[in-house]
Amino acid sequence: MPDVPAVPAVPPAEIIDERFSPSPRKRWERPALFVLLVVTGALYLWELSASGWANWFYAAAVQAGSVSWKAFLFGASDAGASITVDKPPASLWVMALSARVFGLNSWSMLVPQALMGVATVGLVYASVRRYFSAQAGLIAGAVLALTPVAALMFRFNNPDALLVLLLTGAVVATLRAVENGRTRWMVLAGVLVGLGFLTKQLQAVLVLPGIAAVYLIAAPVSLWRRLRDGLIAVVAMIVSAGWWVAIVELTPAANRPYVGSSTDNSFLNLTFGYNGLSRILGHSAPTTHTGTALGGAASENSGGHPGGAVSHFNAGLLRMFAGDFGGHIAWLIPAALLLGLAGLLIVGRAKRTDVRRAALLIWGATLLVTGLTFSLMNGMAHEYYTVALAPSIGALVGIGGWLVWTRRTERWAMPVLAAVSLVTTGWAFVVLGRSPEWNPWLPWVVLVVGLVAAAGLMLGRRLGTKVLRTGVVLAMVAALAGPTAWTVQTVVTPHEGGGVKTGPAVVGGTSRGPGAFHGLTGSDVVIALLLKDAASYTWVAATGSETAATYQLLTDKSVMPIGGFSGGDPSPTLAQFQAYVADGKIHYYIVGRSGSGGRGGKRVFASIETWVRHNFSAQTVDGVTMYDLTKPTG
Known part of the structure; x- marks a missing residue:
């Protein structure tokens, strides 16, 4: 039988402790990493601006934050800061700062998202290479880069790109803490999770079980130190997220935007309600904004649903493999689970502080906890949420595959x-x-x-x-x-x-609508009317939430989105709207779609439109019904 050359066995666990140091780099490693990152960057940056403003609602918030620091701080949908988007503003901050530096356009908004993708690939590579090998790191990075949902969300302006980067960084920092027992790495992990909370709220905490368990099990310090460091990390997480939450909660409601998608103008209510228990338990909640052109047909991939293409697949253990989910994320989930298990069997008898086993445990725990949450949640579940699984899948495939390969004899x-x-x-x-x-x-x-x-x-x-x-x-x-x-x-x-x-x-998947890219469209005459004397008004127009973002992006002026993200928020109230009109802060009211939100917001929207119809004269401009709020009829 021909000889199969032996390779050095995985180092004994005894030498992987607080004195751990990565193996020396080979000459080919840096060029190989360079190629991986360049290819990833090319993939994520390729004709990036073809998607235009991507999610128009978030794009409008980026526009608002690029011209108003108040809108920037609170994550408001409009520069007039009438209401926030339905998420905390961390991801908007990055895009708005880019827009302030390079000007507002599709490219300046989306390039930071693509670069976050490249950075995430680099982080996964670096961590896997540090504890295993460059080969394992390259496989892990390539799997992540080529995951379809990663290519989607790192080219889009939803919060998920920043969330994945931050949570990947938290996992990597935890492994460094396990490696050397230094408290500062756990502090960094806590800070990154806290910033993740300011990106997409409770989804950020899905990494906490893995982080806590692995550090408690494997850190090369005493049990007391492990418990202490864990508490310090929790404090760091609370501080890194809590400063902004405190600002929102302590600022009088009259001096800040309404907290969009909350029932009582409270960020805590948004956290544990619309973006919390309603996602898990399936409580009734408003649907999301589509970004339809001037209140018309639903945008690409929304299937006509007011909230976009929400998964209709029943919650269950196999949801990640069903319909559209399979093509988004599930290609290598079986391989990740099998190779991760094989890797654990290889290093399973290592000493408690073995960082290799810790790496397998933390990536595996992140995959299982996040994947099971997405699979079993009864609330709104978009397929693109699964981008959070991609780093764990890549790491487990790279690590597990390499460990088995080292045992190939x-x-x-x-x-x-x-x-x-x-x-x-x-x-x-x-x-x-x-x-x-x-x-x-x-x-x-x-x-x-x-x-x-x-x-x-x-x-x-x-x-x-x-x-x-x-x-x-x-x-x-x-x-x-x-x-x-x-x-x-x-x-x-x-x-x-x-x-x-x-x-x-996909056969059996959710509808993808007409399948054509619509882009922003609008009447030049309407836009000219909105821009006339625009500097004299806080809002050049107020309209239904499904059309406000469009006009705001077309005019680069503040447009009030009545009802907020879903159209179901009581913002503004009728009394507030009347006061704004009396003070000359709103120029036009435009008849448009108000979303499909529930609660009292729809009633408020209807009362505002009824009041406008009774007190102002309508004019139709290129099929758009407008009311000049500076010219009452009576």
Whole structure:
């Protein structure tokens, strides 16, 4: 039997303790990392501005923050700071600062998101390489970069891009704390989770079980120190998030925007209500903004639903594999779980402080806790939420695959890799088969390559090193071909609105609407009217929330979104609106869509429109009904 060259075994656990240091870099590592980051950057930056303003509602908030520091601080939808968006403002801060420096346009808004994607890939690579190998890090980074939902959200202006970067940083910082027991790394982890809370509220805490458990189990310090450092990290998290929450809660309501999507103008209510228990338990909550053009047809991928394409798949353990979810994130979930388990079996007998086992545990816990939460939640579940799983999947595939490879001279190792390759290939065949009209040859190519790869892995010990290495290469090709093709399809397709999706249409998936990119459209005459004497008004117009963002972006002036993100918020009240009109702060009222929100907001919106109709004369401009609020009829 031809010899298969041995490789150094994974170092004994005894040398992986507080004296741990990464292995010396080989000459090819830096060029390989450079290529990974450049390819990722090219992928995420390719024709980035083709999606225009992406999610128009958040784009309008970026515009507001680029001209008003008050709107910037609170995350208001409009420069007049009448109401906030439905999330904390951390991600808006980054985009608004970019707009202040480079001017407001699609590119300046979206480039920071793409760079966050590159940074996240770099973080995952660096952490995996530090404790394992450059090969493992490159695989982990490539898997993350080529995950379709990552390519979608790192090219979009939703909060998820910043959230994923921050939470990945928190995991990496925790591993550094496990490595050397220094408190400062746990402080950094707490700060990053706190900033994650200011990005997307309670979703940030999904990493906490893994962080807490791994540090408590594996940190190379006494139990008292571990408990103390954990409490310090919690304090750091509270401080890094709490300063802004305190500002919002302590500022008199009359001096700040209404907290959008809350029931009582409270950020705490927003945290535990609309963005908290309603997401988990499925309590009635307003739907989200679509970004429709002038209140017309729903935007691409929204399927006509006022809140975009909300998943209709029943909550359950297999949700991540169902319908559209599969193409977004699930390509390598089976491989991540199997290889992560195999890796744990390899290092499972290491000493308590083994940082390699800690890495597998923290990435695995993050994947399981976040994945199960998304799978079992009964509230609104967009497929793009799953981008939070991508770093963990990449890390587990890279780490687990490399650990098994280091044991390739043992009889069990290659059958394990072959089995993982077959499972991954078979699952890719299923996912690709859900889009039968899109590259129908691709599933069969993936299947054939995967079968050949498995054969090479099984026969490599008998036929020699070249066959074995060919099998490994083909296994990676088969594993990444499907998600890569899906990612390319995502990158070359413009996306806008609230319920964007990856890849081609899927049989049994949620509707994707007309499938055409609409872009911003509006009457030049209407825009000219809004811009006339615009400096004399706080808001050049007030209108339904589904159209306000459009006019704001077209005019670069403040437009009041009545009812906020969903159209269901009581902001402004009728009395407030009347006072604004009396003070000459609003120029026009435009008849438009108000979203589909619940609570009292719809009644307030109806009362405002009734009052306007009774006291002002309508004019129709290019099909748009407008009321000049400076000219009452009586």
